[in-house]
Amino acid sequence: xxxxxxxxxxxxxxxxxxxxxxxDLQVAERGEVSFMCLLSAAxxxxxxxxxxxxxECKFGIVGEPLEWITS
Numbered sequence: 695x696x697x698x699x700x701x702x703x704x705x706x707x708x709x710x711x712x713x714x715x716x717x718d719l720q721v722a723e724r725g726e727v728s729f730m731c732l733l734s735a736a737x738x739x740x741x742x743x744x745x746x747x748x749x750e751c752k753f754g755i756v757g758e759p760l761e762w763i764t765s
Contacts, residue, residue, distance in 0.1 A: 695703060700711040719728055746764050749755040755763070 700706040722728060749763060750760055
């Protein structure tokens with residue numbers, strides 16, 4: 695199993711996953727921008743065109759990052 699897979703592993707849970715993310719953000723350099731995209735089965739219920747438009751207009755994601763998400 696991958697090192698950072700938290701589902702279906704003894705002693706790992708959503709709580710340990712959140713603690714890992716929180717810790718990573720705490721140790722990041724001050725002033726750095728962090729971006730996290732969490733995908734799950736719920737992602738399949740989102741209107742993808744609306745999501746892409748919102749990421750572009752509301753969050754300013756453009757260019758290669760937006761193309762990556764769109765693909």
